[in-house]
Amino acid sequence: MKRFMLKTKKVIAFLLVLTIAAALVLPVIPASSAGTLNYTTSWLANTFPGTEPVPNYGGGGYKIHVQNNMFTLYVTPDGRCYTNSNWDENSGESLIYKDGTVIGAIDVGSGSGGHSITGDGTYIYAGRNTGFSKFNWNGGFPIDDKVYMSGKWIAGMAAANGKLFISNETDGKVVVYDTASMTQVTSWSVSRPRAIAVDKDGNVWVIQGATDSILDQCHILDTKYTPKVLCYKQDGTKLSKEITNIVNPQAIAVDNDGNLLIAENGPRLQILKYDTSCNQIGTFGQEGGIYSGVKGEVAPLKFYGITGVGVDANNNIYVACDGFAKAGSDLAKYSPGGEQLWRLYGLSFVDTADADLTTDCTDVYSADEHYVMDYSKPAGQEWQYKGYIHDFFTYPNDPRRFTSLQCTFVRHFNGKTFLYYSDMYGSYMIWYRLDPNSEIAIPAGMCVNGWDNNTTWPPNRPADGYWLWTDKNGNGNFEASEYQKGPADYLYDTNWDIDASGGLWKVNRTVSGAIRYFPCNGLDSNGCPKYDYASSRVFDSPAPITDPRRIHYVPDEDSLYVGGFEQGFNDAGILGNLVIKYDNWLNGTPRESARFNLIWDYKNGDGRFIASMDICGDYLFAGECKAWGPNPGENAMIHVYNRYTGALVGTMTPGPEVNNYSGWLDVPYAIHAVKRLNGEYLIFAEEDEVGKILMYRWTPDGTPQPTSTPAPTPTPSSGTKSIPGKIQAEDYNSMSGIQTEDCNDTGGGLNVGWVDTGDWMDYSVNVQSSGTYNLKFRVASPNSNTKIDLRKSDGTVLKTVTVPNTGDWQAWQDVTTTVNLSSGTQTLRIYANTDGWNLNWFEFTTSSSATPTPTPTPSPTPSSSTNLAKNKTAVASSEEDSTNTAAKAVDGNSVTRWSSQYSDPQWIYVDLGQTYSINRVK
Structure with a gap:
């Protein structure tokens, strides 16, 4: 509810009485006293709330949570999962998981983890930001607080038979240590060495990366080099066996049968199984991973950005995914037959979320994820990870691959939902349109207020750092013809807003020209919002x-x-x-x-x-x-x-x-x-x-009232439409049974479809004049003799039209008729007399018989009177003293009063508890 408020410019003192009649409607806002909010706290994006300390570890304040990222995975025979990464805000860069929870931590140091970890049954060896350290089996601090090979980037590790095999990416070598003395035994050269494993015959398998550094890989297809999996004896002798028919291998392990499990992060996104003769003998996971079936839809065995794989003694398979471009941690355990046994998520780091209002906040988005909410469930259980919204294979210049997006804005306008993003510094605003047939968010535009021209991305951009990009051809790529060069606004410390109508706002820390407003000029034929500098406005x-x-x-x-x-x-x-x-x-x-x-x-x-x-x-x-x-x-x-x-x-x-x-x-x-x-x-x-x-x-106001489950298709809630005028079919105020879809008619947008007999849509309208109107329906149907009713809210049929066979669900034609309407605000219903038709819009135009209705003169005196304000909660801008309080204005006593202190402005507002028609204030 909104407020009922009175203002004056001098000291005021009065008795407040509200009387009811059918006249002006004034909304009211509830009053609350500071500090008395009744709320609950919940969370999403992490399996655990982070409330309990990590067990078996006495150092620091580690909390049980799924870490921000997982760059590698080592699995023990009893099902322990050791992980490592370069950063976790809670210093959980390297955590130990078992049976679906956290059981310990490896203290690699805050911000000092790495891309490698392994163990030998007694000790754990974990990569640091450079070098590596040795730890006890249950974790804790480094033994003797030592760092070995300091200054070298460790891209992979494996331990077997008293030896530790290390991929030294800095020097392009595999280095072998004796685990008892922790001294180097030997080394040999390997260009771009990455993950490493030792098979049951003692041979050493090394992934040779596709990029110069593991940091460049981003877990997607990169063709700078042809990747391989090479095989060596433990003295460095290269064997002829090698695996070359694999795209972007990221992780490697050996199963209980002695076969190699290799994570492929190319288009297959699977675990590929090879025997030690380099023959592929099987796969694990759905081919195409997260992009199989419905693109981006999260499901068991749909992998994405695989960073680790391993098996336990019972042949259960463990897979760690980190998304693409470090989207977050996803660790799962599967039975040998592929049944998901448990799955843990840590999907957020400095991320915000926003909800889609058209689905009553059931759909929630962050930078990388789509969540579906069930608000009837307990705290922390309301969310379900529904969609991973990247597709770098289809859109290789997606800004999420090259920037860091944390701040999410969900907006719905012109019949479509869009996602807008900025980073933690407000450096830019980037927006995406949603693919209606998948979970993927497609790049649609970007506005910057200064850009580092020493970077190669995005391609084709203007030479200066002020520009606006809109995806005019709908391919999600940055074409030279799609940029607009902008004026040199104040360069530093920019922040942004996107309003409910799609208007883009930018504010700079200056006085002159501080605020720039880009109105949204509709959607183009691909459904992308249109902005330009020419229509923008600048304010001090x-x-x-x-x-x-x-x-x-x-x-x-x-x-x-x-x-x-x-x-x-x-x-x-x-x-x-x-x-x-x-x-x-x-x-x-x-x-x-x-x-x-x-x-x-x-x-x-x-x-x-x-x-x-x-x-x-x-x-x-x-x-x-x-x-x-x-x-x-x-x-x-x-x-x-x-x-x-x-x-x-x-x-x-x-x-x-x-x-x-x-x-x-x-x-x-x-x-x-x-x-x-x-x-x-x-x-x-x-x-x-x-x-x-x-x-x-x-x-x-207290406990939420239950609401029905939203329909799968967004249900816009628009205001009152004016007649004469055109009404978009999707702009209903309420409906039953229908869904919306993308429309190929002129103007694009959405149309109503999937109509069954008895479905309906209600529209709040204001008919300006009583009389006969020309009525046009924009329809499409492959069926013959389907029918649409225009009805009153009480079910009275005003007109029935027959929809012809237009040849296709998107072959649009006009159907015209006339209808008599009475003036005033009312509800009109589009009713499915039969099923089998699509509707884009309908339009009322005047005919000669439409007669203006005179504006009625309000009655000066109500037929009845009720003091709505009596004993209601009242709050005022100030009170003169403890006697003349705001409550005295509504106590019903003609002797008492409220008096304000002398200040400007002065006001009092009253919580009436609900909306009323107000006739008189005295």
């Missing part, structure tokens, strides 16, 4: 803000929220000390209508400050980077403000479901808020400390 920073940092535009209200400082401040990571709401931003004279005074206690890089914000429903949500609580500096408080008044409503911090714990909210878009149809707010928050995304669930 509005007074009193001289250092603007964040913006958020609300199209329905023409309101722009600007966050920043009145006086400049050096630290670019801070949102500012205030946010101001300016009304009439695009279509009038902007004026300040609300001010939000943010917490700001900055002390030389420490202290408390806000770094992110979002606006949703009746509230502004502000994410505090660091907040003091049970874990000082690690509590990530979210402040909730009434977005109409600037008043603080309350705060949220991580709840007991996640052990009251979170990392910092220190990226510009660390939080996103959405509102479900049942009134529940979901606030998604970055939580990189233990690799997950927090989700706060808050209903201001």
Whole structure:
């Protein structure tokens, strides 16, 4: 609900009475006192909440979670899985898993892990950022705190028969150590040595990589070199056996039968099984991996970015995937027959999430993943990993391959859903369209405010660093003709917003020309949003803000929220000390209508400050980077403000479901808020400390009311349409049974289809004049004599039309008729008299018999009167003293009153509990 508010410019004192009649509707907003929010905390993107300490390890604060990335995997006969990676925010670069949980940690040092790990039944050997160290079997700190081969990049390791075989990528050698003395025994040259394994005959198999460095590989097809799997004796003698018919091999292991298991990260995305004579004798996993069947749809045996494989003594197979371009950890155990026994996910690092409102927030997206939510389930169990939304094989210049995208914005306009992304610094905005036949997000556009011209990507870009790219031909690639060179806006510290209508906003930390607005000029024939510099508008920073940092535009209200400082401040990571709401931003004279005074206690890089914000429903949500609580500096408080008044409503911090714990909210878009149809707010928050995304669930008025499960096809909820006028079929207010699909008719967009007899769509309309209207339906059907009814909301049939056989589901024709309509706001229903037709749009035009309806004169006196405000909750801008409080304005007593202090503006608002028609305030 919105607010009921009164303002004045001098001290006011009055008794408030509200009387009801059929007249003006004024929405109301509930009042809340700060600090009393009733919410729960949940999470997604990690199997574990990160609340319990890692067992069998006494060093540091390691929490049970699935680490940020897995670059390698070593599996023991009893099913232990040892992993390694270069970074984990919780210092879990190298964790030990067994039976679907974390059982220990290898302390390679924060940020000092690597791409290799192995063991010999007594000790574990793990690569560091350079060199390697020796550890006890159960993990812990390095033995003797030693690093061997320091300065050398270790790309693979295997241990057997008292020897340790090491791929020294730096020097292009395989080095052999004696594990008892930890001294070098021998070495031999191998160009680009990577993962390594020792078979049952004692021969050493070495993957020879396709790129100069394992860091360049990105786990996708790269043809700079032809990769091979080479075979050597333990003294370095090269054997004639080698495997060459494999694309981009990434990992290798030996099974219990002595066969080689090799992870292929080319188009096959499978585990390939070879005997030691180099004959391929089998595969494991679906051919095509994640891109088999429905592209991107997550399912058992659909691998992607395989980084490790191994077997236990019972021939169970373990597969580690890290996605492409380090998308996150995915570790699974399969039976010998391919049944998935357990699977663990760690899919988030500095990631935010956002939800698709057209599916009532059932579909949630992050930079790399699509989740489907079931909000009836307990905390941490609401999410299901539905789709991996990359396809670098089809779109090799996808920005996610070359940039780091963390901040997600989901927007639905012009009948389609789009994903917008920025990085943790607000360096650019990149957007994607969704493939309706898969889970893949296709690159559609990019806008930058300065680009490093020393990089080779993206191709064909303008020489200067200011440009806009839109995918005009729909192939997801960067063509020279698709760029627009832009003006040299202020280069540094840019931030972005994408509004609900698709408008793109950019803010720079300056006064002159601080804000640039790109209106969305519709969609092109491929369904990509159209932007250009020619139609963009530039604004100065509005007074009193001289250092603007964040913006958020609300199209329905023409309101722009600007966050920043009145006086400049050096630290670019801070949102500012205030946010101001300016009304009439695009279509009038902007004026300040609300001010939000943010917490700001900055002390030389420490202290408390806000770094992110979002606006949703009746509230502004502000994410505090660091907040003091049970874990000082690690509590990530979210402040909730009434977005109409600037008043603080309350705060949220991580709840007991996640052990009251979170990392910092220190990226510009660390939080996103959405509102479900049942009134529940979901606030998604970055939580990189233990690799997950927090989700706060808050209903201001109490318990959410149950809602039905959304239909698979997005269900737009549009406002009232005007007649005469054209109405897009997909812009219904409610429906039963239908679905939407991409439309090949002129203008593209969506059409309604999959219609069965009895299905319907309701449209809220405002008929300007009573009379006869020409009515045109834009239809397609391969069937004959199908029928569409236009009905009133009570079922009265206004007109029935017959849809001809147009020849195909996308062969469009017009069907015309006339219909008599009464003036006023009403609901019209499109009803499937029979099935078997598609509808793109329908249009009402005037005929000579349409007669304007005179505007009625409101009755000056209501027929009945009720004091709606009596004893309701009232909140005011100020109170003169403890006697004349806001509550006295609604106590029903004609003697008592509320008086404000002398300040400007002054207001009082009342929570009526629901929406009423208001006739009189006295």
